[in-house]
Amino acid sequence: MVYFGFLTQLLSVQIPLEAVSEEQYNTTMAAATYTLPSLPYAYNALEPSISAQIMELHHSKHHQTYVTNLNKALQSYSAATASGNVPDQIALQAAIKFNGGGHINHSLFWQNLAPSSSPDSKLEAAPKLMAEIKATYDSFDRFKEAFTAALLGIQGSGWGWLVKEELTGLRIVTTKDQDPVVNGEVPIFGVDMWEHAYYLQYLNGKAAYVQNIWNVINWKTAEERFQGTREEAFKVLKSQL
Amino acid sequence: MSSTLMRTVPALRAAARASAAKPAAAAMGTSFVRGKATLPDLPYDYPALEPYISGKIMELHHKKHHQTYVTGLNTALETIEGAKSKGDLTKAASVAPLLNFHGGGHVNHSLFWENLAPASREGGGEPDGALKKAIDEDFGGFDTFRKQMNTALAGIQGSGWAWLVKDKQSGTLGLVTRANQDPVTGNYVPLMGIDAWEHAYYLQYENRKAEYFDAIWNVINWKTVASRFDKS
Incomplete structure (x- = not known):
């Protein structure tokens, strides 16, 4: 933990916060951190079957929320594991399943869709x-x-x-x-x-x-x-x- | 029975509330014609809940979604009747999930429409009287209750409802969530529901459901809600 804290401090001193990329930031975390995958096509590419508005909200908002909440749940879980807190580990499983499931399902879904012109x-x-x-x-x-x-x-x-x-x-x-x-x-x-x-x-x-x-x-x-x-x-x- | 009289004795309050329980159907606006479920009219116009709930949402929600549950419920009941008349109990039992889903959808929405009202009329504000007292006692105040209800709503994973309920045995108020269209049954009397x-x-x-839960x-x-509480 001393090293992680030190690293965080080092990063925040050397680079403005906005400049710290997700990857650099993740190296200071104990748990794996997932990120939103890019879509393999543009938001409007599935029209008229699925509208661009739906695709944009679905990807940039809904899928992002699952990713964010999965990362939160995994961090809490890793803290609960480190401190031997079994009740918390069990309590967190529903959030991991729901948000982890949301991340897995949407990641698979985007890839199993393609523009009808393709x-x-x-x-x-x-x-x-x-x-x-x-x-x-x-x-x-x-x-x-x-x-x-x-x-x-x-x-x-x-x-x-x-x-x-x-x-x-x-x-x-x-x-x-x-x-x-x-x-x-x-x-x-x-x-x-x-x-x-x-x-x-x-x-x-x-x-x-x-x-x-x-x-x-x-x-x-x-x-x-x-x-x-x-x-x-x-x-x-x-x-x- | 005189619940007013008994309520003046605090120790008996819970018992009085519990013993006065009536069949939940009595408190509902579900309408039936010759054993068939029908779509109840809304007690206000579609745009009446604006700007909190748009007229378009209300119209689709009532005319299309609720209607689908009514139709599905009648189909499920007919299938059960048909199976019963043929002595096919396996077939009748197989309809249980559809009966629960569409029957629950009809009951939930019927209760929901009635526990909403335009902000320019009865809508909004805070409860008073016996209901306010019960909320203060069981939740520690209206604000805490509202926060807990919103937390419950936000925590629903998938489709579902959150309800303010009265526990028939203890007589106390509580919050429950239900998945999909599972209705509130058994030991609980539904007092107020929010569709999530x-x-x-x-x-x-859109995806900003917390704004809807606030609005x-x-x-x-x-x-x-108070009238359901008083009758329960």
């Missing part, structure tokens, strides 16, 4: 995954129907995911709030069904949002995740550390 |  948004970008979808659900249309029904059946806030499980293969799962899919399955693509993901544009018409999200699924990313491991799917998080 | 779903504020407040106190109908 070749990545075409089904042909995922030949192996398409073959597996057809083998599992008979046809892509039947899969789409099942996925759509799952999304519209969510009560409250949550997500729908296509995942790959080691033993059983492809499966559609829904999760509540920001619960992430971190129990061994590989997330292939997810759709955010929180109202903030569509309300400014679609209002209460969530079925239209779900219909239009199919135009901007990044099938190239989905194919990569389908062929890769769980660790590879989550590598986006490590790069943001 | 994003559809309740997003068009006006809504200007349109709380304490007359309704």
Whole structure:
């Protein structure tokens, strides 16, 4: 702690506060600090399926809040661990799950979307995954129907995911709030069904949002995740550390 | 029973409050026509809660969202009836999540509309009388209560509601949160609810939900809340 304090002092003496980059600041912290990943496209790139206003708020405000609160929770957790405070460690787990889940889900979500003008948004970008979808659900249309029904059946806030499980293969799962899919399955693509993901544009018409999200699924990313491991799917998080 | 008389004896206050509990439905504005749920009228115009809640939010919230819960509730009840008449109890039981969600949505919104009022009329301010006394005793004052309610609202992870409730057994007031549309049932009588779903504020407040939670106190109908408290 003496060293950390010293370093902080040194930084604040040598450079004006604004000039201290996030990375430099993070080196003085005990817990890992996550940062908001950049979007792989512009805010307006998913129009007309998802408006620029939604994308900007969703990324720069909502996702940022999960990142900020995850970092806070992890710092408190690391302090509770250092002082052997078990009740606090347990109490903090809900905040870590919610905000950590929010960070994981959104990071995966941005990458599994692509502008409809991009070749990545075409089904042909995922030949192996398409073959597996057809083998599992008979046809892509039947899969789409099942996925759509799952999304519209969510009560409250949550997500729908296509995942790959080691033993059983492809499966559609829904999760509540920001619960992430971190129990061994590989997330292939997810759709955010929180109202903030569509309300400014679609209002209460969530079925239209779900219909239009199919135009901007990044099938190239989905194919990569389908062929890769769980660790590879989550590598986006490590790069943001 | 004369709750006024009993309330003058402080030791009996909790007991009096507890024993006077009535079925929660009596305190609700949920309307039914021949066993069918129907959308209740709002007791004010859509723009009446402005500038705290926009007319557009109120219109969508009432006419679309609440209507969807009413429709969903009636569908769930019909499915249960149909399953019952065929003796298919497994099918009837499978409707439970939908009944809870849509039934809860109908009950929650019906209570919500009535515990709001335009700031130019009954809305805002602070409760008085027996309710004020109970809030002072159980929360240590109105400001503390309001702060605790806002903390509870801010802490909801996902969609849900926060409620001021009366505990039927102890007779004391408390705060509870409920996920999604889970209604307040069992040992609690709901007195005042605040909707923390994003559809309740997003068009006006976007991600700044704390501003919505601050603003809504200007349109709380304490007359309704006090009347629910007195009847409970």
